[in-house]
Amino acid sequence: xxxxxxxxxxxxxxxxxxxxxxxxxxxxxxxxxxxxxxxxxxxxxxxxxxxxxxxxxxxxxxxxxxxxxxxxxxxxxxxxxxxxxxxxxxxxxxxxxxxxxxxxxxxxxxxxxxxxxxxxxxxxxxxxxxxxxxxxxxxxxxxxxxxxxxxxxxxxxxxxxxxxxxxxxxxxxxxxxxxxxxxxxxxxxxxxxxxxxxxxxxxxxxxxxxxxxxxxxxxxxxxxxxxxx
Numbered sequence: 001x002x003x004x005x006x007x008x009x010x011x012x013x014x015x016x017x018x019x020x021x022x023x024x025x026x027x028x029x030x031x032x033x034x035x036x037x038x039x040x041x042x043x044x045x046x047x048x049x050x051x052x053x054x055x056x057x058x059x060x061x062x063x064x065x066x067x068x069x070x071x072x073x074x075x076x077x078x079x080x081x082x083x084x085x086x087x088x089x090x091x092x093x094x095x096x097x098x099x100x101x102x103x104x105x106x107x108x109x110x111x112x113x114x115x116x117x118x119x120x121x122x123x124x125x126x127x128x129x130x131x132x133x134x135x136x137x138x139x140x141x142x143x144x145x146x147x148x149x150x151x152x153x154x155x156x157x158x159x160x161x162x163x164x165x166x167x168x169x170x171x172x173x174x175x176x177x178x179x180x181x182x183x184x185x186x187x188x189x190x191x192x193x194x195x196x197x198x199x200x201x202x203x204x205x206x207x208x209x210x211x212x213x214x215x216x217x218x219x220x221x222x223x224x225x226x227x228x229x
Contacts, residue, residue, distance in 0.1 A: 050092070052084055053101045054108060059122035061089045061100060068097060073141045073213055077150040085144060086122040087132040089113060094133075128203060128227060135225075141207035145224060149215035203227050 048068050052061035063075060063082040074092070075084045084092065090113045092098035100108040116122055117129055123144075124132075135142045143149060205221035207213065 049096065050098050051101060052089065052098055053103070053105070054089075054112075058083070059116075060085050061098075064101075070097060072215070076143075076147060077215060079152070085124070086113070086116060087124045087129050090117060090129060091133055091136055131225065131227065132204065135204070135206060139209040140222075141210065141213055143205045143207075143218075143221075145202040145205050149218055201226060 050063060050067045050071075051065040052063045054061045061084040063071075063084060066082065070092070071082065074088055075082045077083075084098070089098065089100060090110075093100055093110055093113055100113065102108055117124060117126055120126075132142055202224045204225040206223050206225055207218065208222045
């Protein structure tokens with residue numbers, strides 16, 4: 001059993017929030033279909049579908065073709081590349097906004113992503129995904145707690161695709177550039193281990209619907225969601 005605790009400027013329980021109570025800005029992402037509480041999500045058929053390639057070592061998907069408006073509030077950016085965490089990947093796949101590919105550019109079914117979540121080796125359990133899906137269906141902007149939306153790498157530096165391109169170490173774009181000479185080399189697997197969600201602490205930074213939201217300068221979240229067993 002999970003206990004949901006929210007800390008921040010909003011104190012109401014998100015599960016008691018009605019979609020009608022959310023600001024009109026909730027329609028900022030037309031690509032993200034609302035879900036009804038307790039209903040089974042249905043695959044939506046769309047004209048504009050983004051494409052992402054699953055990277056099993058990273059435990060996330062690299063977006064190779066972006067379509068639609070949802071990318072202003074979804075996925076993290078590292079060195080100009082866009083990556084979907086597992087909960088983002090599954091949510092977008094469920095609403096039909098994302099096709100997931102393997103290394104051979106063959107389509108991966110929803111069942112494949114469900115199995116990844118069930119194994120809980122990509123930083124997200126099924127219970128956490130259900131919380132993420134519910135928040136997104138209500139129009140909130142949701143990011144992993146403590147994980148910067150964006151990072152940039154010094155121009156003129158030699159970029160090592162293995163350790164630098166999607167590293168979680170360093171600063172956000174609005175802060176000072178990373179000091180590569182002083183940073184210890186590490187594999188991309190080690191770097192992405194910081195994405196693991198601690199189920200006994202803060203898990204999601206949640207923002208109110210906002211058309212002007214910018215990943216480079218997101219500001220403070222409206223509330224931080226904690227999940228505890």
